[in-house]
Amino acid sequence: MLDIKFIRENGTLVRERLATRGAGDEKKIDEVLELDEKRRKLLAEVENLKAQRNRVSKEIGALMAQKKASEAEARKTETREIGDRITGLDRQVAESELARDEILLRLPNLPHATVAVGKTAEENPVMRTWGSLPHFGFKPQSHVELCESLKLVDFARGAKLSGSGFLLYTNWGARLERALIQFLLDLHTAEHGYTEVSTPYVIGRDCMVGVGQFPKFVDQAYAVQEGLDQGTMGKLYLLPTAEAPVANIHRDEILKETQLPVRYCAYSPCFRAEAGAAGVGTRGMIRVHQFDKVELVKIVKPENGYDELEKLVANAETVLQRLGLHYRVIMLCTGDMGFASAKTYDIEVWAPGQNQFLEVSSCSNCEDFQARRMSLRFKTEAGENRLPHILNGSGTALARLFVALIETHQQADGSVIVPEPLRPYLKTDRITA
């Protein structure tokens, strides 16, 4: 959420920056300012009345204590009407506040000044590339073929259990998935200084609002209904990413400055309805309704936000380097950035069987956009409460990592060589049929 005070004082700037996203959000600014103006006007009015009522009530109390009942009665009738006016104004204040926040909650974050301005993914600048295109002395198979021949994933039965977009990993496939999860968690905790957490997979509405998933993207979430009681319907959601619960761990708290930076990593499955994406890259494991991911979340002082973003990306890159996978880092341009982010780098890994790069990580600095939504602050040494920057990044998403890994390390005989760092977890150096 953007700071209403900032919008008030920098209307032009806000409109310009929002316009670079190309979604027309800047048109909402006038309306927000109007509602805000209205709210503050009504608020001043009602607060004066409340001050007046407080004074008179106190006087009545004093009169009662002095046993001057009739005088007290007179003051009561005199002020009775103030209460009605207050009730009416209170309602109007609440209405304009609600209307204002309804818009504010749907306005995306302002892109950082260093973000490339552009409309679509075509305009995302490539920051760097690591490794090189793998060479094969044969025609590389796609992960779908490999999964079938090596019996790593049973696509048909996954669909039987839960519909298309759900995977049944089998035998070495299941073990490889588990090995990857453990490798990633060990890497980020032991070497990168993150504290591991394991969160509920079913989370409340407030978590979703806090990270900016709601109210705008409700239709992308799976809502959980407890039993058949309609009263509980829609109160809980399957998490779309561990970012949602993890970033909210300190919601409504004031951290001590010395606690920062906070660094968490968490494994979780991620559930995405992918409404409207039917038919887009649905074959195989590239776009599914449920996938595993290890997520990294940082809460840092604002002045360190962008240094920490670079480090976050580097932490995620380490994963691909260790696994010997060719990848590139791109910066999302203003038109392609996510709702809550001020600056995002995506890491894309090369998938030889697809002959394309696949997004396996998205690392963002959301600045204070989420912190404001969830009322997460920290107290400086000087005693001032400030909003921290909240960063998140995948470290990394698994289904696509799985794809790139088996496609890259496949051999002419149809087996897959297991990269060195995974061998202690998988207890084998080669996956064969």
Next chain:
RNA sequence: GGAGAGAUGGCUGAGUGGUUUAAGGCGCACGCCUGGAAAGCGUGAGUGGGCUUAUACCCCACCGGGGGUUCGAAUCCCCCUCUCUCCGCCA
């Protein structure tokens, strides 16, 4: 799922309609005292919002959340959430 108890500031713990402007204690910060410290004494200290050049005044709101009664609610009434104890069920 059933029965009961509870939710008050950083913590503890009073407060059942009006000097509560939330007592007292612990802890915290600063000052006095001291050679230094402890003890003692004094002062201060929450969150959000409005007004404002201002983190200065002043004002409003906040005692788990939401509604209601009243001139006035931490206190009375209704609904909800969470925690604890016991019982039942259960991996």
